[in-house]
Amino acid sequence: MDQEKIGKFISTCRKDKGLTQMQLADKLGITDRAVSKWETGKSLPDASIMIELCEILNINVNELLTGEHIVMENYKDIAETNLLDMTKQIEQKDSTLLKIEKVMMWVVVPVYVALVIIGSYICKSNAALGIALIVIALMSVIPFAIIALKIEHDAGYYECPNCGERYVPTMSAVIWAPHMGTSRKMVCPHCGKKGYHKKVISKNR
Numbered sequence: 001m002d003q004e005k006i007g008k009f010i011s012t013c014r015k016d017k018g019l020t021q022m023q024l025a026d027k028l029g030i031t032d033r034a035v036s037k038w039e040t041g042k043s044l045p046d047a048s049i050m051i052e053l054c055e056i057l058n059i060n061v062n063e064l065l066t067g068e069h070i071v072m073e074n075y076k077d078i079a080e081t082n083l084l085d086m087t088k089q090i091e092q093k094d095s096t097l098l099k100i101e102k103v104m105m106w107v108v109v110p111v112y113v114a115l116v117i118i119g120s121y122i123c124k125s126n127a128a129l130g131i132a133l134i135v136i137a138l139m140s141v142i143p144f145a146i147i148a149l150k151i152e153h154d155a156g157y158y159e160c161p162n163c164g165e166r167y168v169p170t171m172s173a174v175i176w177a178p179h180m181g182t183s184r185k186m187v188c189p190h191c192g193k194k195g196y197h198k199k200v201i202s203k204n205r
C-alpha cells in the first residue's frame, strides 16, 4: 500500500467535502494531528474508523486503500489485492509483537527471579535492604507484565481445539485465564467448550 498516495487522496476527498482537518477530526472523535498524519503519509487510519471515514468522504474502503477512485471494472481485482495486503501487514505486525514479547519475558523474568533470590538472601543480614530489593523487583516487573498481556490480547487470535473457531477474547479473559506458553485455558465463544486455546496469527487457516 502506498501510504503517501492514500494520504493525498484523503486530503483531496476532505477538501472536496469542504471540510477542514479539524472538522473531519471532530466528526471522527479524534485529533486533527491524527488527520494530518494520514494526509502526510505518516500513518494509516485505524481499521476501526476506516468505515466511518469512508462514509464521511463518500468513498469506499478499497478506494481509500488504493488512494484513488476506482472504476467499477477493476473493482474486484483491486479489492482482493488490498484485502490481502492489509491482512498480510497486520499479520506481520502481530507476529513481530509476539516475538518482542517473548524476548522481553526471557530477559525480564530471569532478572526478576534473580533480584528476588538476592533480596531474600540479603534479608538475613540486612532486612530493610533485602525487602527493598524484592519490592523494586516486583514493581519493575509489573509494567512488563501489563505490556505482555496487552500484546497477547491484541496480536492475532486464539483457536478453539474443539470447533476450530478463531477469535479475539476479552481482555479480562486473557488476564484471568491459566496459561501454558501462549496457550490459554478459556471458554470458546462459538461452541462454549473450555480448553487450552492456542495463539494463532491469522483469522483463517
Ligand SMILES: [Zn+2]
Binding pocket: 160, 161, 162, 163, 164, 165, 188, 189, 190, 191, 192, 193
Ligand atoms: Zn469451540
